[in-house]
Structures are given as structure tokens and as C-alpha cells.
Amino acid sequence: MNKNSESVPSGKGESLPSRHGGPMPAEPKIVAFFCNWCTYTAADLAGVSRLKYAPNVRVIRVMCSGRVDPQFVLDAFARGADGVLLGGCHPGDCHYAEGNYKTLRRMRMLARMLKDMGIHDGRFRLEWISGAEGDKVKAVVNDMTAKVRALGPLNMPDRFKEWDKEMVHAR
Amino acid sequence: MRYLYFPGCSLKGTGRAYEESLLAVFGALGVELQEIDDWNCCGATAYMSVDETKSYALAGRNLALAEREDLDVIAPCSACYLVLNKTQKGLAEHPELHRKVVKALKAGGLDYKGTVRVRHPLDVLVNDVGLDKIAALIKNPMKGHRFATYYGCQIVRPYATFDDQDDPMTMEKLLKAAGAECVSYPLKTRCCGGSLTGTLPEVGLRLAYILIKEAKKRGAEAIVTVCPLCQFNLDGTQGQIAKKYERVDLPIVYFTQILGLAMGISASELGLTRGIIPAQAVLAGR
């Protein structure tokens, strides 16, 4: 019989030791879904303008922020993302007329659910960034990276393993 | 309507007439001014250039005292208004500075979150009280009186919070409501020479002379100001101006004094007898 069960889950909110265990915590990874017409273009513009920002974001291109299924957000967290960022066109500016409003509605609900599941609200962010706002890409990425770094690693894959240790044969 | 009141040193000293007229006018308008308990020097001018952090802490203490009440602060003196606003803004924009200042404040049992709004009486009168309410209380309009409005350098620069930086018009609106006329006075935000009369008297005096001469030339019977330092300088240097240039004899009054007169408050209550240059012209017909 496993006597170790009380330690799972940790009981200290989100906190979990760094995935590398060493003194330096791992750099956070943020998965971003950027819409092709505004935010992805803005990120291109930031590049062309040689703005410098934190290397923590991995951008996945979608045609419209409205393509982003809340499942993608949960899946990104479940696979180890420390933060998830959504970028779409400003309200009223959607290339597809109103896709971003659909995003907004879903994501307001998803944000509540994430909170209820104990994920800090700093880890999930929806931003409207137009194609001209390369500087906003920089500002948002830097700000979010700093905040997520301060929250520490979320590290769901290791948590899953940790949680399953209470079973006789952890799968 | 209730506000906290930060008088600063001038309004208790050389600018007493400003305080008397301000309190009288606000009283007549039913606006309550509650003097901040245990306020200290705002930290104007010299402090800032000697030790910035300390001077922020000094000004910050006043903001901290004010924050204990949930009220806007009225700072009638231009220098106080500027320094308190600068401190408010500085603390909001520089977290490190804010941390240091709060540390100093905590040593004195105070704290400052950054929620205080520092307002100028012109702003409050026009935007909170409203010209309609003021006009309704004008019993004795200043018909036929012509003034030059003079704002000085500090209340619109560098922060133009309630009026245009180059061509402020709030005072004109108030004086018009009081029945007076305002001459076109393009020098309304130029330097009065105040800070130079001590160090470079020649220059300071010339600047004051230019302001007074131009106002007279444009047919103003007095310069109406919002700043106790300008008032003191323009009023107090006219003797020297007479020696060096010519006799000018132009009364320098506060906008609150003119408003008060129009509201039917007596000249003595409004401190109109305190000026070096007698305000006879202003009082004509009352």
C-alpha cells in the first residue's frame, strides 16, 4: 500500500518544484495562437522593425482567433505550457467581420473555468493586437513572460506523473 | 461637495489674501474645504534640485495624509499644485521611487497607495461646481471692469490637466461669469520674473515690468492671477519698476477676489486691502 498519498497534490496552490530541480528555474514557455491578419502580421512587423522581446513564446498561426478552440488552450497547458496567449484583431477590425467576438465570448467563459481549476489568471491572456502594433507584441510578450515567470512553472505533465504516483503501478 | 485643502506656506503668509478670498468664495458656493491635518512643506523648488528622493518623500507625506480621506485635494498655490502633481505622477510611474518613499513614510506610520487626485481651484470651480451655479450667485456683476488674466508658468506646464498649455481660458470663463471683461493678453503664461528677482534682479524686474506694462497698454485695470508667488512678485516689485522704468501702479489681485466681489462679499473679507498697490480701480462702483 502506498503511504505517500498525502503529498499529492501538494496543497501549495500551483507551486511545484522546478522541472529541472536545480537552483535556476526553467524558463517559462508560452504557447501563443495568433490570427493571421492582425497579430501574426504584427509579430512579423516587430521582426522587420527589429524590436527585441523575450524568447519564451511559441506562435501557432491560425487564420482567425475564432478558430481557437478552448480545447487548444487546455491541451497546451496539459502538454506543459506555462502560459497561453491568444492574439486577435481589435473588436470591430476582424478580417472575418466578427470572429474575434466569438473568441471573446468563449474565452471569457474559459477564463472562469481555468480559474475554477486553479490555474492562475496570469497564465491565460487574450489580447487584441492590430497588424500595425508590432510594439504591442513586444510589450505583451515581455509583460506576460515576466508575470508567468514570477508565477513559476505550471508543468502539468510532471504534475500528472506526480499525481499518479499514488497508484500501485503508476501508468 | 467636499475637498481636502492643502494651503502650503504662501497661503498662510504672503498669500493670505488668496486664502481669505478662496475660503470666502468656496464657503459662499457651499463647497467644504477641509484643511489637511499636520500638512508640511510641499517641497517646492530648492528641495527638488538638492535631493530628489527626499523631496518626493516630503511631498509624498502630504499625499499620504490626504489618502486617509477619500477626497480630492485642492492645492491653490501654483508651486504646491505642481509639486504635488509631479510627486503623484512620479510615484505612479517609478515603482522603485514609490517603494523608497513608502518605506520612508512607513517609518512615520504612514502609507501611500497612489490614489490621491490633486486639483486646482480653477479646475474645481469650472468642472465640478460649474459656471451655471457660480453665475447664479453673482449679485453684483463686475460690469465695465477689464482685467488681464495671468496664469503664470506652473499650473499648465508641464502638465496641462484641465486647460490648454499655450492658451488657457478657464479664468476667462470665470471672470466672464462674474460680469467682467478680459482683455486679450498673450503674455498670460509667460514668466513673471519671480524666481529671478532674488538671483538676477535686473532680469527679473524687466520680466515683471513687461507683463505689467502690456496689461496696462491693453486697457486692463488689474492683473488677475492664480499664483501667490506671481502676485507677490508683480505687486511687490512695482516700487523698483517705478525707479528703474516708469511708474505703473497696476493692482495684482487673485481671481477669487474678483469672484468674491461679484458675489457681494466685502473687500476686507476678501483681503483686498492687503495689496501693496491699492485695488481702488477694482473696487470702483462698489
Add this chain to the structure above:
Amino acid sequence: MEHPQEKNGRPRIGFYICHCGSNIASMIDVAEVQQYIAALPGVKVSRDYKYMCSDPGQEMIAQDIREHKLERLVVAACSPNLHEETFRKAAVKGGLNAFYFQMVNIREHAAWVHTDRRSATEKTKDLARAAVYRVHFHKALEKRQVPVSPEVLVVGGGIAGIHAALTLANAGKKVTLVEREATIGGHMAMFDKTFPTLDCAACILTPKMSAVKSHPNITLWTYSEVVQVEGYVGNYKVTVKRKPRYIKEDLCVGCMECIDACVFKEPKFSDKFNQGLGKRKPIYIDFPQATPKVVLIDPQTCIQFKTGKCKKTCVESCDREAIDFAQKEEMRELQVGAIVLATGFKTFDAKREPHYGYGRYPGVFTALEIERLVNASGPTAGEVVGRDGKHPRAVGIIHCVGSRDEKTNKWCSRVCCMYSLKLAHLIQEHSGAEVYNFYIDMRAPGKAYEEFYDKLLAEGVHFVRGRVAEVTDWAMTPEEEGRLVLRVEDTLAGFVRRIPVDMVVLSTGLEPQADAQAVRRCFNIGCGSEGFFQERHPKLAPVNTFTDGIFIAGACQAPKDIPDTVAQAGAAAAEALVLIDSGHVELEPNTSYVVEEECSGCKSCVPLCPYTAISFDGEKKKAMINEVLCKGCGVCVAACPSGSIRQNLFDDDEIFSEIEGVMAK
């Protein structure tokens, strides 16, 4: 041609990473990434190369596809917005379907924005791995071909719109030119002369205006506005509002007898075309060469409209019976393949700089007002006089009003230095006054521009380098009495000067039109942060927008002078021609489709489609997507509660695998 996939079901993948000279290689260890990806399952070829987009680079890819029987292609290089098409073609050249390819953006999104080589390299590995995971799920697709409507809409009848419309019409295309004002001509029609040649603006513009009017291929709709744009490249449906001018346009010949006959004997109302410096009657025409030469009635000032009790002498005077008080606003629809937007600019509101006294001192004018003053057909017939009727002895021209200013507009408006020189010349010529130019820097980069500046210097116009602090009527000397004094620090002489003048000209800058945001929304294009329309690429696609089939020309894109505007209008017309003459457009195959046997008919998707591409089949009780209407946003795919809608290029499998790929270790 299709290759059989490997036995384990994993396709054979080729991976290529570009150095982009040193653009990428200086910040990303491309060799390390290349080796790392080479070790991933399914990757059969992994290479790095100096310039992947070059011919040898593309040839190498095509060769590898053939030789190694590659079934998927991943290229890590610049943004897909730049070279996605290039590598799709390389794939096709090698015999692979173009959509078995995925591009990884490691230049704009990594090399150029990071400063730490280690973390930029790690990020690149993550992004490349995601693409390698993703291509596994790619499917062979074909672009859709859609026919293009052969007509073009040009919006805005300034010199840009005029030139674009004429170019297209001369190439045999049917063009509709829509202009908001009652006449075409735009700002250029207000000018007297043009710099640096000083040829008369009207002389060079009016022939083009009449060419527009008489061209058999051009339909001219003035006093009209575009209110709605639907559809997509090659197939735009445009709704235009035609405002009533209360004159039957086809009957009026522009004899102007009605104007003479108006019950108002004298012009009484502020004349907008003349910047308020002149007066007009309620029935009027902007200027003698207005095109179309058709009068209009302003219902705000016309007695008949205000009281219904006018003698209507205008009606009596018109033997063609062209006056129609009952005219109503009309909505008209157009079907066009391409749109050229040439909506121009507005000038900076000089009242926003109160220290220059515009609106306070009658002696202060804007440059556009002076254009009308010096114009022979203007309100003073070209005589330079102040509002007080006096001739100025000295005139000060202040440059950069509303330009190069942190407080207002940061940009250089590009034309003000040159038009200030022109106005200086004309004022001096017309009035003999002393003219002062107050400038920050003289900007005269253009053919014969610097020479024009030299000419002005030789003509004795004064140049003071310094930003004017204020314009004031505060006189300090008898010479200044009753005049306007410009206080300025002369930064070449090194002291503050007071220069008395009688007339001040504010060289106001160029701004986006007040309704630029609404217009860009209507046409679904972007604006830069300053509000001018955003071109697709600042250098390589200056007249294209991010919406295919919509092109921009002239000052709506950024301030520019007439030669540049005309050149850009020609370019926009050429781009529109390319589109139309190709006869069809190719659309990305990223459409969505419903898997019929999986659909429960819940209708959740139906209202979400902005293009009404989704319908509900009442017989089958299933949703259906019309592929022709679908634009591929994917909103319905995300919203299908049972996962029964798929999207080509962005299917769930593809995106989930990308997530897995970026996060895998």
C-alpha cells in the same frame, strides 16, 4: 504524383533551414537545429543552406523530393507571408502537392527579435519540431479558382483616383469612379501652381478631369459614398449611396443661369471650396471647371427647403427643367473585381496649435487658404490681401505645423517644405511683400526640388531655422505695433528673434481623413498607428493591402506629393489590371466542410458564419458549407460541439500536433 507512405504510416519528411545570409544564422545555430531535426522520426533529409529561397535552394529541395521520395516538406526561414508561395512551388517542382508543405517563421519571429543565441536556437527547434509533427497530418489540396469580375471601382476623385481611373479605362476596363464631393479634382483643384515647375495646377488637372467625364469606359458618380463592401477578391459587391444634389445630372449643362436667377442676389454663405474665404449662394458650383459641370443645391441654406415658400426663380430660369426639389438619396449596387482606394488626406487643424493664433488673429492663415488667395480663380482673384483688406508688408510662413511634433503628429508631411517655398514665391510675386520661412530642416528631396530652394534663396526670401514659439500681437517696439510678432529662436544665429509681419501662413501637415478608420473597416483593410492605410509591404507591395483585390494610391497611404501620387496611382491601376486580366483568382484551399455522417444537425455553426456559407439542409437535417462562400476563418470548426466540421490546412489534428510539437521535449 503521390508516394506511398512508409510502412509505419509515418510520411518521409524533408527539413530545410535557411541562413538568410546572416539574418538568421547570426542569431540561430542553424547547424544545430538541422542536426536536431534530422534525428526526429520520419525525417529523411535535413539540410541548412545560405539562401533557401534562391534558385539553387529551391532546386535542391525539388531534387531531394525526387531522390529521397519525400512526402512532406518543412522549411524554416522567413515569414510565410513572404515565401510560402516560393516553397510551395519548389514542392510542386519536385512532384509533391504544394500543401504537403509547412513553413516555419524563424526570421521575423525569432532571429530578428531575440538577443540570446541559445534561447533563440531552442525556440527554433520547438517551432521546427511542431511543423514536423504537423505535416504528418497534411493532405493533398488544390487551390480554388474563382472567376474575376472585369470591372474596377475607384474610390476618391483626387489626382490619384483620376489617374488610376484613366489608366484602367484606357486599358479597356470598365471603371466606376466614386467621389464624395460634388466635383472631382480633390485638393489639387484648389491649388494655384505646383512645385517645383510652377505650372498651373488647373491647366494640368482639368484636361484629365474632362477626360474622366468623357471616357466611354468610366462611370463617374460624384456626391456619392461607398457604404458597404461585401464579397472577396475578384467578386466584390459594393453599395454606393448617391446623395441628392436636387439637380438632374443628365439634364444640367452647367450654364449657371440658375445661380444668377437665385432669389439671393448676392452670395451669402461660406464657400467650402474656397476655405470659407469666399461666399456662395444656396445653388452653386464649386469652381468653373468643376466636373461634372453640374450645379447643386444646399438644402441647409435654400429657402425652398427651409420654408417651402420660395419664388423658385432658379426653376424658372432653367429651360431644361433640371431642378428637382424632390430628388431622393439613392442606393446603387456594383459588382467589381478590384477596388482602388484613393481617398486622400485632410490638412491638420491649425487650431490645435493655439500659440500660433489661428482663429484668434485674423492675420493668421492656413496654407490651403493662401492657395485660394493666390489663385486667379480664387475669392480675391489672386490678390494677396488680409482679412482686413490690407496688403501685407511682410509675411511669415511657419513650417511643420502639425508635423514632426511629439504633441500632435510625429511624421514629416513631406510636401510642406516644398509648398511653403512655392507659396513664398507666389506671395512675393503677387504682393511684393518680404517673406520669411521658419523651418526646422529644409526637406527638398526630389527632382529639381533642391534647385527650387536655391532659386527661392536667390529671390531674396528669408529663411530662419527654428521652430516658432508663438505668434502674438504683443508689441514691444513701435515697429511691431498693430502687427503680428513671431517669436523664434534662430538656431543658426543663436538667439531669440522677434519678427513682425502682417500675415502668417501656417504650413499645416497632412493627416488621415477624419473617417479613415470607418473607411478601412468598410473595405476591410488596415491602418498604421498614425491612421494612414497600411500597405501590404512597405517596400515590395506598396499599393497592395492585406485584403486581396483592394489597392491603395495617393495620400491615403501616407503624405506624398503629386508626382509620387500619380506614380502610385499608376501602380495601383497596374496591379488591378494584373488581377482582372488573369481572369480568375486562386484562393487558399483552407475552407471548412461538414462531415455529413458525423453532423447531428444541431445548427450551432449556422449563425456563426459571417458569409452565410453555412446552411441547414432541411431534408437531411444536417449543416452544409458552401465552399465557394467559405473564407476559411475556422470559427465554425472551433464551434462545432461534436467536432464534425473540418478545415483544410487548419484541422484539429494539425493544430493539436503543432501544440504537441512545440511542447515536446
Add this chain to the structure above:
Amino acid sequence: MPDKPKVAFYWCASCGGCEEAVVDLAEDILKVVEAVDIVLWPVAMDFKKTDVEARSDKSIVAAFINGAIRTSEQEEWVRLLRRKSQVVVSFGACANSGGIPALANQFKKEDILKFVYEDAPGIDNPKKTRPQLESQDEGRTLTLPELRAMVRSLDQVIDVDYYLPGCPPTPKIIMAAVGALLSGKLPTRGAVLSPDVALCEECPRKDSKPADLALTEFKRPHQVQIDPEKCLLAQGLICMGPATRGGCEALCPAGNMACTGCFGPTSRVKDQGAKFVSSVFSNIVSKEEKEIDSVLDGIPDPIGTFYRYGLSKCLLRRKLN
């Protein structure tokens, strides 16, 4: 005549409803009993663990296991059954995705124990006694299974071959599954033995669903007089039908109750709650954050609503605390 195929039924963290469902087969149960040899069924027959242990591996043709995995004992049992069985059928919502018990994944184990043994109304336990894994009684050592820190679906503990969805599975799909099993006509391993189309397909209210829900508020069942004909979502009720696998013949909507999602998602969906949110909330009318929020306020317990039967299978598995 060869032996009849051996079949086992077992229950874990469940309410007993799944057992009831088997009984609900009515006379059909007799056909089952006729056709198979039941070697384990704790609710109805007296077999011991040792009986099962004594059987050779893979000697049981099929084990039907209901209930979520919450204790060490359940874990032990299902591993044993996995070893002894050729096919394991996860039976019902709790086994499939955690079911109602998995809502406990929103709470810490300690908080649950404290509530149950100390704070719950009606508890009289001044010594705060808690069940112990081991205790002594007259010289004998008594043991109790351990409560795990979280609730798991069956397939989070052992490999599962087939799933029968529902809370509980309906007699119809049970019989279909048994039939398939006995005839050897089983679908691909891992399949859910119910149609892979969402519930709306078979809902009697389907035709009354408007194309555009244009949602402006959500109501809870007690706040509204439910129209028995009209689509429930169109009445502002949260009906999980569009995001829930069909097969139940829309029992709840037919009974004037909104679907709560017990059949789980279709095979194309990884996370039923997230997918439902993605769908229904896109159809809120408002474009303003504040207005949207006030519409969302109509759903006071999102997790309990969207993951009523499936929190174990939420991609995040449990609340972090």
C-alpha cells in the same frame, strides 16, 4: 458443447445505478444469463476475490466494470480483472470519465475528509476520529482501503477495450454490446459502443431549434417553466446535447429535462466541457465584455455544469490546489 463464455461484473466508485441498469434489461437478462456464465457479480452473487484469483489469466471473456476509481481496493480489483479478462468493458459514465464522483477532483482529499468526518451537518464526532488504514481490534489487525487523492476513470488505471456510455447505460446499448460481444462482431478496440453522432440527431425537439440561438441569458431549470416541445437551449437552459454523444434516444429531453452530458463527447472531441463552451458561448449576442460576463453569471458552477460526468477526463484532470 463448449463452456459458456465467462463474464464478470464489478463495481467501483458508483451509485449502483449501473447494476440497476443491468437488472433493467428485464426479461432480456434471462437471455444473457442463458448465454453466459457469470463468474463475478458482487451485487447479486457471492464470489470472493480468491475465486477470481484462482482463475487462469484471460479466462474471463469479458469484464464489465462500472464506477470510478477512488480507492486502493478498487485499483487492486480492476487490475486483477484486467489480468483475468480478455476484454474489459468500461461500463457507464463513472468508469468512462469519472462521473459524478470525479467532481471531487475540485477538492483536496484532506478537505473532503475533514468535511465528511468533522464539519458536515449532523456529524457527532468530538474526537475527530477518522478511518484508519490499519487498526487493532481484540488483537486482530483490521485494514481499510485507502482513499486516493483523486478520482480516476477506469482507463486511467488499466487498459480498457470498450466503453459503454451513460449514467447509466441504457438497456438498448447494453444489449447491443452484449450481442456484439457474444457474436464476436466487435468494433475496433477502444470504441465507445454508441453512435458517434451528437444527441441532437435523435432529439425529439430538434426541429424546434432555431438557427440562431442569439443567447442573452442562461436560466437554471427551477427558474423557468419548461416548454415540453421547444429546444431547451432555445429556452436559455444549458443543454449539453450538441456536445454529447447520442444513443440514449434523448431520454432526458423527452422527459422535459436538459441533457447533462452523461454519454460523454464524440470521438472527435478531447474535452467535452471545453468544446461545449466553444460552441454555445459563441452564440451569445453581446459584444461587450461586461454584458458577456453578466450572461455568464447565469452559470454559477461552470465546472460542475460542463464536466458533470467527466472531470477526470478534462484535459487538466483536476483542480490545482
